[in-house]
Amino acid sequence: MSTTDLDQLIDMGFDKEKSELAVKKTGNLTEAIDWLDKNADKSIEELKEEESKAAEEKSAEAAAQAQSLVCNECGKKMRGVAEAEFHASKSGHSDFSESTDEIKPLTEEEKKQKLEDLRQKLAAKRAVLSEQDKIDAKRNEQISRKKTKESEDIKEQLKVKEQIKEAEKKRREKQDDIDAKKRIQARIAADKEERRLKAEREKAERAGQAPPPMPAAVPQAAAPSTSKPASAYTETRIRFQTPSGNVMKTFPVDTTLFEVASAVADEIGQDVESFTQNFPRKTFDKEFFGETLKDLKLVPSASLIVR
Structure with missing residues (x-):
C-alpha cells in the first residue's frame, strides 16, 4: 500500500503505529480500517507479536508457493492469515485452504470507491442511532411526565381528604360546644328555680303560713343524645x-x-x-x-x- 493510504488512516484518527501495522498486514485501505477496528482493544506490543507470528506463517506459505487463502464455504480469496482470521470473525466460516492464485491490489479508483462506501455506511449507521436516540428520549420524557402527573394526582387526592377530615372535625367540635352550652344553661335555670322555691317556703314559715305546695319536679334538661346514625x-x-x-x-x-x-x-x-x-x-x-x-x-x- 502507498503512503497515501497511511496518511488517510492517520487523518481518520487512527494511531500511527497501529496504522503502519494495518498497512503492512492488509492489502487495501478498506481492510486496513476493518483490521484496526478489530484490534482496537489490543496494545501495540500484542499486535507486533502477532505480526511476528504472521510473518513466520507467511514465510512458510511462501516456501510452499502459496499466494493466497480461499474460504471453501463462500469462495472469497484473502492475501494472508490475518485477513482469513478477520473474515472468520465476521462470517463465522472456518474452512480455509491455500491457493496459488495471486490477488491483484486494488486500483486507486477502487480504493476511493471502497472508502466512499465505508463513509456512507458509517453515516447511515450514525443516522439510525441518532433517530433511535430521539425516540428513546421522547419515550423517557413521556414516562417521566406520566409519573409526575400520577404523583400530583395522588397528592391532590390526599389533600382533599385531609381538608374534608379537618372540616368534619371542626363541625363536630362546634356541635360539641353548642351541646355543652345548652347543658350549662339548663343547669343554671334549674338551680335558679330551686332557689326561688326555697325562698318562698322560708318566707311562708316565717309568716306562719302553710308552705306553698311543692310544684311538680322541674325536669332536668336532658343532655343531648350522643348517639347518631352510622352514616354520620x-x-x-x-x-x-x-x-x-x-x-x-x-x-x-x-x-x-x-x-x-x-x-x-x-x-x-x-x-x-x-x-x-x-x-x-x-x-x-x-x-x-x-x-x-x-x-x-x-x-x-x-x-x-x-x-
Missing part, C-alpha cells in the same frame, strides 16, 4: 384479634379493607388473608378487600379476628 360517622375504631395479641386502630370510614389489611400486616409482620366478625358472624376474605369499611357496615366500631 367519618371514622371507625376497630379491635383486631391477632396471633400476637389485640391491636386497636382507627380508620376513616372510606378506607378499603385492602388498606386495613396492609396496615395490620405492617403491625404484626405477616400477610393478612381474611377477617372474621363474630356478631353478626361473617368472614371477609380477599373478595371483600376492595370495599370500604362503611360499605361493610363496620362503623362506628367493630371487632375482627385476623387470619
Whole structure:
C-alpha cells in the first residue's frame, strides 16, 4: 500500500503505529480500517507479536508457493492469515485452504470507491442511532411526565381528604360546644328555680303560713343524645384479634379493607388473608378487600379476628 493510504488512516484518527501495522498486514485501505477496528482493544506490543507470528506463517506459505487463502464455504480469496482470521470473525466460516492464485491490489479508483462506501455506511449507521436516540428520549420524557402527573394526582387526592377530615372535625367540635352550652344553661335555670322555691317556703314559715305546695319536679334538661346514625360517622375504631395479641386502630370510614389489611400486616409482620366478625358472624376474605369499611357496615366500631 502507498503512503497515501497511511496518511488517510492517520487523518481518520487512527494511531500511527497501529496504522503502519494495518498497512503492512492488509492489502487495501478498506481492510486496513476493518483490521484496526478489530484490534482496537489490543496494545501495540500484542499486535507486533502477532505480526511476528504472521510473518513466520507467511514465510512458510511462501516456501510452499502459496499466494493466497480461499474460504471453501463462500469462495472469497484473502492475501494472508490475518485477513482469513478477520473474515472468520465476521462470517463465522472456518474452512480455509491455500491457493496459488495471486490477488491483484486494488486500483486507486477502487480504493476511493471502497472508502466512499465505508463513509456512507458509517453515516447511515450514525443516522439510525441518532433517530433511535430521539425516540428513546421522547419515550423517557413521556414516562417521566406520566409519573409526575400520577404523583400530583395522588397528592391532590390526599389533600382533599385531609381538608374534608379537618372540616368534619371542626363541625363536630362546634356541635360539641353548642351541646355543652345548652347543658350549662339548663343547669343554671334549674338551680335558679330551686332557689326561688326555697325562698318562698322560708318566707311562708316565717309568716306562719302553710308552705306553698311543692310544684311538680322541674325536669332536668336532658343532655343531648350522643348517639347518631352510622352514616354520620367519618371514622371507625376497630379491635383486631391477632396471633400476637389485640391491636386497636382507627380508620376513616372510606378506607378499603385492602388498606386495613396492609396496615395490620405492617403491625404484626405477616400477610393478612381474611377477617372474621363474630356478631353478626361473617368472614371477609380477599373478595371483600376492595370495599370500604362503611360499605361493610363496620362503623362506628367493630371487632375482627385476623387470619
